[in-house]
Amino acid sequence: MTPADLSLTVLRAVRRAVDDGALRVDVPPGVKVERARPGGSGEYASNIALTLARPAGRTALDVAGILRDRLRDAPGVRTVEITGPGFLNFSLRADAAGDLVRAVRAAGAEYGHGAALAGTAVRFAEPTEPRAALVTGTVVRLLRAQGADAGSGGTERIHVVPGAYDPDTLGTDAARWALLRAAPHDRPLDGPPLLVQHERNGLFRVRYAYSRARRLLVNGAQLGVLPSHDSHDSYDSHDSHDDVAPVEASALLDGLGDHPVVLLAAARHRAPDRVARHLEGIADALLAFQHTVLPLGDEKPSAAHRSRLALAEAAGTVLAGGLSVLGISAPDRI
Known part of the structure; x- marks a missing residue:
């Protein structure tokens, strides 16, 4: 991780805190990170907490x-x-990408689930309007995935722009995406375009990206390349197309790293659309990355290829898990 990477990581943490309502400030355009000074701890430090303290109305600590x-x-x-008085000091991991990929592979489809809302009880009023019922049921699933005790029998309501749930015409997956992809206060998506296999169709891109991840595993096995991310593996090597692989891997790693926070924010804000949008971002990153994964031409399989295949596999796992939270299937082939 470079100082620039760390700066972006801290900036994302600020955005998450603002999204969660923990901080009430304008998100700054950037975060300054510098080498820790003598007497400090770790390798890098940032004064961002001191900068935000006054506008947030909080102490820097x-x-x-x-x-x-x-x-x-x-x-x-x-x-x-x-x-x-409130400096943040960081020590970095030697194999951050490997840690993330291994975490996803270990958790499987439940990567991003946790206990952040454990001890929280949420009870929703029984909705009668079709879209409200679908959104509420999905939010209950999101809340439970974060450890909350969520269900019916209460008074809380999620206000939505009404929309018809039409699985008979669209199929279950497209019918659900049409109502969940748009924010609850926005009109649902038009259903028929979701049946078209085109890059403008977000549902298609997400499901196609998942199917590509599955196909890469099959193709990799045929070439003798199996997914692996040992501590000595890297996205870099001396193969002919490695100059593009690290850049494209970075966007995908960012998406996977943000997934737990997106699931938590979607639960807290009663906003399944956040998950759908996030899955589209991961899908786009995976589709850009896929061409760098396996050996090309007369290239010999290397540790970098194994690492990239492990990353693609992890991305597919996250896509499938996110779709599952939305109640949407992830077919291996499209």
């Missing part, structure tokens, strides 16, 4: 604590410490 909680599990970050 409070802000630093809020950001530290959102940086503990960030890819590439080994430890986060608070020093002095």
Whole structure:
């Protein structure tokens, strides 16, 4: 992880804190990260908490604590410490990408589920309008995935622009995507375009990207390349197309790293559309990355290919898990 990568990671943590309502500030355009000074701890440090303290109406130590909680599990970050009046100090992991891929592979489709909302009880009123019923049921699933005790029998309501649920015409998957992809306060998507296999169709892109991940595993096995991300593996090697692989892998790693936070924010804000949009971003990154995964021409399989295949496999796992939370299937072939 470079200082620029770390700066973006801290900036994403600020955005998450703002999205979660933990901080009420304007997200800055950037975050300054520099080498830790003598007497500090870790390798890098940032004064972002001191910068945000006054506009947030909080102490710098409070802000630093809020950001530290959102940086503990960030890819590439080994430890986060608070020093002095509120400086954030970072120690970095040697194999951040590998840690993330292994975490996804270990958790499977439940990657991003957690206990952040454990002890929270949420009871929704029984909705009668079709879209409200679908959104509410999906939010219940999201809340439970974060440890909340969620169900019916209460008074909370999710207000939506009404929309018809039409699985007989569209099929279950397209009918659900049409109502869940748009924010609850926006009109549902038109159903018929979701049946067209075209890049403008977000549902198609997500499901196609998942199917490509599955096909890469099959093709890799035929070439003798199996997914693996050992500590010595890298996305870089001396193969002919490696100059593009690290850049495209970075966008995909960012998407996978953000997935747990997106699921939590979607649950807290009662917004399944956040998950759908996030899956589209992961799908786009995977489709751009797929061409760098396996050996081309007379290339010999290498550790980099095994690592890239493991990343593609992890991306497919996240896509399938995200679709499952939305109640949508992930076919191996399209």
